[in-house]
Every structure is written in C-alpha cells, then in structure tokens.
Amino acid sequence: MDKYLVKDLMVPISEYATVSEGSTLLEAVLALEKAQEIFDHTQYLHRAILILDKNQKVIGKVSQLDTLRALEPKNEHLDKIEDISRYGFSQKFIMSLKEQNRLHNIPLGEMCVAAADLTVETLMQAPTEGEFIDENATVNSAIHQLVQGSHMSLLVTREKDIVGILRSSDVFAAVFHSMKACKLA
Amino acid sequence: MKELEKLFIRIAQRVNINLRELGFNVKPYIWDLIPATQMNKFYAFYGITPNLPLHLQFRNSGLAGSYFLGKCRITDSLLYKTDVRGDELKKKGDIFYCQNFKIPISRDEEIVIEDSVLVKTLVHNFSHDPETPERFFIKDTVATHYANIHGAPTEGCFMGPFSTVDQTTIHDSIIGTFSYVQAGEISHLDIEPGTVWIRSPGVFNFLYRYPQDKLSTYIYFAPGIQPQGLFIDFVKDRQEAFQRVFELVNLEQPIPVPNTATLDRYAVVKPKTEIGENVLVSQRAYLQNAILGKGANAQENCYIINASLEGNNVTAHGAKIIEADMGQNVFVGFNSFLRGRPESRLKIGKDCIIMPHTIIDTRKPLAVPSGHIVWGLVTCPEELECNSISISAMSKITSKLTKGNLLFEGDGAQFVSAFQHRIQHILEANGAFYNGKDKKGPKGHAQKHQNMSFNTIQPYPKGKLEGLYPTIMIQP
Numbered sequence: 001m002d003k004y005l006v007k008d009l010m011v012p013i014s015e016y017a018t019v020s021e022g023s024t025l026l027e028a029v030l031a032l033e034k035a036q037e038i039f040d041h042t043q044y045l046h047r048a049i050l051i052l053d054k055n056q057k058v059i060g061k062v063s064q065l066d067t068l069r070a071l072e073p074k075n076e077h078l079d080k081i082e083d084i085s086r087y088g089f090s091q092k093f094i095m096s097l098k099e100q101n102r103l104h105n106i107p108l109g110e111m112c113v114a115a116a117d118l119t120v121e122t123l124m125q126a127p128t129e130g131e132f133i134d135e136n137a138t139v140n141s142a143i144h145q146l147v148q149g150s151h152m153s154l155l156v157t158r159e160k161d162i163v164g165i166l167r168s169s170d171v172f173a174a175v176f177h178s179m180k181a182c183k184l185a
Numbered sequence: 186m187k188e189l190e191k192l193f194i195r196i197a198q199r200v201n202i203n204l205r206e207l208g209f210n211v212k213p214y215i216w217d218l219i220p221a222t223q224m225n226k227f228y229a230f231y232g233i234t235p236n237l238p239l240h241l242q243f244r245n246s247g248l249a250g251s252y253f254l255g256k257c258r259i260t261d262s263l264l265y266k267t268d269v270r271g272d273e274l275k276k277k278g279d280i281f282y283c284q285n286f287k288i289p290i291s292r293d294e295e296i297v298i299e300d301s302v303l304v305k306t307l308v309h310n311f312s313h314d315p316e317t318p319e320r321f322f323i324k325d326t327v328a329t330h331y332a333n334i335h336g337a338p339t340e341g342c343f344m345g346p347f348s349t350v351d352q353t354t355i356h357d358s359i360i361g362t363f364s365y366v367q368a369g370e371i372s373h374l375d376i377e378p379g380t381v382w383i384r385s386p387g388v389f390n391f392l393y394r395y396p397q398d399k400l401s402t403y404i405y406f407a408p409g410i411q412p413q414g415l416f417i418d419f420v421k422d423r424q425e426a427f428q429r430v431f432e433l434v435n436l437e438q439p440i441p442v443p444n445t446a447t448l449d450r451y452a453v454v455k456p457k458t459e460i461g462e463n464v465l466v467s468q469r470a471y472l473q474n475a476i477l478g479k480g481a482n483a484q485e486n487c488y489i490i491n492a493s494l495e496g497n498n499v500t501a502h503g504a505k506i507i508e509a510d511m512g513q514n515v516f517v518g519f520n521s522f523l524r525g526r527p528e529s530r531l532k533i534g535k536d537c538i539i540m541p542h543t544i545i546d547t548r549k550p551l552a553v554p555s556g557h558i559v560w561g562l563v564t565c566p567e568e569l570e571c572n573s574i575s576i577s578a579m580s581k582i583t584s585k586l587t588k589g590n591l592l593f594e595g596d597g598a599q600f601v602s603a604f605q606h607r608i609q610h611i612l613e614a615n616g617a618f619y620n621g622k623d624k625k626g627p628k629g630h631a632q633k634h635q636n637m638s639f640n641t642i643q644p645y646p647k648g649k650l651e652g653l654y655p656t657i658m659i660q661p
Contacts, residue, residue, distance in 0.1 A: 080394075084392060084592060086374060087382055087384070087390065087392050088368070088384050088386065088390055089390055089392075089592065089594050090594060093585055093592075093594045096585065097587070097592070100587075
C-alpha cells in the first residue's frame with residue numbers, strides 16, 4: 001500500500017467524463033453515461049463531469065449534488081425561509097416551511113426538463129486550492145487531503161496540466177484491499 | 186474644526202469599526218441628523234427625588250435637550266433630546282435572578298454611556314445581562330429618532346428610527362428601522378427594517394416581518410436623509426406644544442391630578458383630559474381629550490388623543506393611541522401606532538395584548554375582541570383576522586404556528602405566560618395597584634415621582650467647546 005502513488009490509482013482524464021464549457025446539463029449527463037460505459041475497470045461509477053475550456057484546461061466540475069441542486073426550487077419565498085435560520089429557529093421548523101413551500105412549486109418532472117437546458121457553467125464548482133494533487137504524491141497524502149477537505153475526488157496534476165482524477169472510491173478500494181490482505185493473509 | 190465635530194467623527198469611526206464585518210458605514214445616516222447648531226440651543230436637565238440615588242457625571246459630551254434621572258455616567262457622547270431614566274436600576278443589596286443564577290448586587294447599578302450618539306432616544310429599565318448586573322452600558326452605539334434602549338446593554342450598534350432593543354444584550358449589530366428585538370443576547374446581526382423578533386431560547390421564538398413597501402408609508406430612513414413617513418409627520422405636527430412646556434420654568438398643573446398619580450411637568454396636556462387614581466404620565470407624553478382610568482399609564486413619547494383607557498392599561502414607550510377605546514388591562518407595546526378615525530373608532534377589548542411595534546390604522550370601525558393578541562400591520566378586518574389570535578388559542582400551540590407573515594415556534598402557553606407576567610410587573614412598577622386610602626399595596630412610579638424637582642444645566646454657548654457641556658459631577 002505504501003508504495004502506491006497517486007498516478008497508480010487515478011483515472012486518466014481521457015477516460016473520464018468531460019464536456020466543453022457552454023454545454024448543457026443534459027449533454028454533461030450523457031457524457032457521464034458514455035464515459036461510464038467505456039470505463040468499466042471497477043464497480044465504482046464516475047460521480048462528476050469535468051468542464052474544459054477551449055484550451056482543454058479543467059475549469060470546473062459538476063457533481064451529482066450540483067445536478068440535484070439545479071432541481072431545488074428557487075424563489076423569493078424560499079430565500080426568506082433560508083434567511084430565518086439566523087433568528088434561531090430549529091432545522092426541523094425550517095424544513096417544515098420548505099416542505100410547505102415545495103408543495104406550491106412546479107412538479108419534479110417539469111423541473112427536470114427545465115434543468116436539462118441549463119449550461120454547465122451555472123452549476124459547476126471551480127476547483128479550490130486543496131483539490132489539486134501531484135501525480136507523484138503518496139496515497140497517504142491523498143487520503144489526508146480528501147479527508148481534510150471532505151472532497152469526493154482530487155484533480156491530479158503533472159506540472160501545470162491536469163492529467164487525471166483521483167476518486168475517493170478508488171482510494172477506498174485500495175485501502176480496503178490492503179486491509180483485507182493484511183488481516184486475512 | 187470644533188471639538189463637537191471631532192467628537193462626532195470619532196464616535197462614527199468607532200461604530201464603523203464595530204460594524205465592519207457587516208460592511209456598514211454609519212456616517213451618511215447620521216451626519217445631518219443633528220446639526221451642530223442645534224447642540225447649544227437646548228438645556229439639559231435632571232430630576233431630583235428622595236426616592237432615588239442621585240449620581241450624575243458628564244464628561245466631554247453634548248447633552249442638548251436631554252434628561253437624566255438616577256445614577257448615570259455620560260462620557261465622550263452626543264445626546265440630543267434623549268431621556269436617560271434610571272429609576273428602575275438595581276440597588277445595592279438586591280438579588281438579580283437570571284436563569285439558574287441568583288446574583289447579589291454589590292453596588293447601585295449605573296447607566297454608562299460612552300462614545301455614543303443618541304438622538305431622541307429613550308434609555309430605561311436595567312441591565313438584563315448577568316455578566317454586567319451593576320453596569321447598564323451603551324458603548325460605541327448610534328441610536329436614531331425615537332429608538333428605545335430598554336434594559337438592553339449595547340456595544341457597537343446602529344439603531345434605526347423607532348427601533349427597540351428590549352432586555353437583550355446587543356453586540357456589533359444593526360437594528361433596522363421600526364424593528365423590535367427581545368432575544369436575550371445577539372451579535373453580528375443585521376436586522377432588516379420592520380422585524381419584530383421575540384425569542385426565549387428553547388422555549389419560544391416569535392418572528393414577524395413587515396412588508397417593506399407598506400412600512401415605508403409609516404417610516405422610512407436611508408443614508409443622507411432625515412427619517413420620513415407618517416410617524417415623523419405625526420410627531421412634528423405636535424412638536425410646538427412641547428416647546429411651551431420646555432421653555433416655561435413654572436407651569437401650572439393643567440388638570441386635577443389625584444394624589445396617587447403623577448403627571449410629569451414635561452408632558453403636554455390638552456383640554457378635556459382626565460386622569461384617574463394611580464395613573465402615571467411620563468415626560469414627553471402627549472394627552473389630548475384623553476381619559477386615563479385607574480392604574481393606566483402613558484410612558485415617554487406616548488400620544489393619547491381622543492381616546493379612553495378604561496384602567497390598568499400599559500401604554501409602553503412611544504406607543505400612540507388615537508380615536509380609540511381601550512378596555513381594562515389592555516397592553517400596548519413599544520412604538521405601536523393605533524389609529525381609528527372620528528367616524529370609525531377603534532375598539533380594543535379587555536385583556537388584549539397589542540404586541541410591540543404593531544400598527545393598527547383603520548378607516549372603518551374595527552373592534553378587536555377581548556383576550557386577543559395582535560401583531561404586525563392591520564388596516565382592515567381581513568388583516569386583523571390574519572394578524573391576531575385569541576390568547577386561549579395561542580396557549581394551545583405546542584410546536585408551531587404560521588399565520589400571514591408570522592412565524593412562531595415553541596410553546597404558546599409559555600409565550601402568553603411570559604407576556605402576562607411582564608405586564609403585571611409593569612403595572613406594579615408603575616404603581617397601578619397602590620391602595621391610596623389605607624396606603625397599602627406597592628408604591629410605584631406613579632407615587633414615587635410626585636414632587637420631583639428639576640435642575641437645568643447648560644453647554645458652552647460659543648468658542649471651541651460650543652455645544653459641549655463642561656465636566657459636571659452631581660452628587661447628593
């Protein structure tokens with residue numbers, strides 16, 4: 001386990017789901033589906049789509065959570081509900097208000113159709129400083145970085161280029177494999 | 186640059202430093218609120234009574250038109266037509282109960298105002314902060330027209346016009362125009378205008394927010410302008426009557442006053458007004474064709490016009506009652522504005538609780554049934570239905586209530602009980618239950634404030650210190 005480097009566990013960017021900036025959410029989801037069909041090394045699915053600029057540089061990432069967030073109703077009333085948390089109301093109370101508000105909103109099916117046309121830039125998260133790791137870093141460092149930042153994946157770099165993605169699921173699989181090998185040997 | 190201006194700039198900077206996290210600049214709000222020329226126009230004055238400790242200290246401050254009672258220390262501050270009323274401060278030997286603490290008071294409590302600008306503000310009650318039970322502090326704070334600082338130590342705050350902080354310690358916060366906060370302790374909050382927030386952590390939480398477009402008709406405040414709206418016009422229309430009571434040294438008592446009641450000599454009383462036993466009328470109150478039944482009170486900045494109060498009514502600081510009939514035991518909270526019309530009077534049934542900062546403004550006859558709680562903006566029967574609930578129904582709420590703009594979470598019975606307990610305490614403190622015949626029952630302000638003397642003090646009229654008062658210490 002100790003001899004593994006990040007580059008040994010990463011998914012090369014060529015095998016990961018990517019779309020260009022300006023793509024719609026639907027195009028991104030289709031890219032994810034296609035990438036998953038081709039990439040069948042493990043039982044773990046890709047969970048995000050990388051967004052590339054015209055120079056093929058990674059400018060952001062759309063995760064499953066970002067996609068679901070696009071389906072959340074947004075209106076002035078909901079903003080007001082969000083605002084009351086600073087007045088000391090309980091989460092249970094706030095959730096009940098949100099639920100009340102949700103009942104007055106458009107059905108989920110219609111919201112899915114509307115969300116499909118959103119451009120990925122409106123949903124993506126730009127990578128933060130702690131989401132990059134060098135391809136020659138140890139898995140131990142990667143684990144620390146994933147845990148500290150509560151990240152689902154890290155972008156793997158070779159000098160200035162992003163060459164892959166290190167998924168927490170792949171790190172977990174490696175750790176699990178090592179644990180099993182040690183304990184059951 | 187004169188010292189007054191330097192002081193003003195220094196205070197604004199201190200407040201801004203405290204509010205930097207909220208990105209707030211106080212200067213454009215207050216720069217023109219009190220022109221320097223006004224600060225040497227009015228004398229300051231203080232009350233003398235055998236019933237209260239006398240200990241006043243003024244240092245490097247402007248005090249134009251302001252009033253002081255009890256134990257107060259004012260340093261590096263500008264007060265304009267502000268009332269600092271220290272008649273409910275804790276005394277040495279008292280026990281202050283807070284949560285599970287029983288705190289002995291080791292010395293007479295003092296109101297301490299430092300590095301602050303207070304404009305037409307009322308300071309009253311006592312510190313509810315268990316960490317400073319003997320020091321009711323107001324520090325690095327700007328409070329604008331008709332704000333109430335009631336038992337609420339404040340540090341680094343801006344208070345908009347007609348806002349109230351009540352029994353709450355406030356740190357580094359903005360209290361929006363016409364907002365009311367009673368929440369124990371808050372810090373780093375920007376409370377938007379027209380918020381009425383009453384919270385007892387873990388017990389209940391009451392939040393009402395005024396529709397901004399409707400509130401602006403009544404009161405509106407923005408950087409670079411004076412406060413505007415119906416509230417301001419209403420007060421300005423009656424300002425002249427106060428000039429007379431402040432200008433004359435000796436005033437005849439305008440109406441008969443029972444020997445168990447107090448009518449402050451700095452109140453305005455217009456014809457056809459009647460005052461019953463145990464009534465308290467505080468300074469800067471305005472009565473016109475008003476009937477105040479036994480045990481009723483009208484506190485500072487209250488206006489009661491063409492109205493009757495049947496008895497044991499609390500009209501809290503800044504409340505206004507016009508063309509209305511109030512039943513027994515009606516409580517009208519801080520800065521509320523209740524207005525009927527001559528041809529369509531407003532009737533409030535007995536035992537009602539009109540929450541602080543409520544506006545009832547009706548052009549058609551409107552009656553609030555007995556035993557109801559009313560909040561927010563009410564201009565018609567439909568809005569009354571939306572913004573009221575019977576006390577018995579409220580007492581049955583066990584988890585939550587949402588009604589119109591009201592959000593309530595917690596125990597309704599405890600909410601009602603807390604209010605009723607407080608109303609009872611206010612009536613008692615004001616002397617409503619005093620039995621004059623056999624001199625039994627607790628004496629309150631209505632009895633203790635009789636025969637009070639007033640002394641005046643003056644600022645430098647000219648020169649570098651123009652508008653500031655010399656350092657003065659007044660002791661028994």
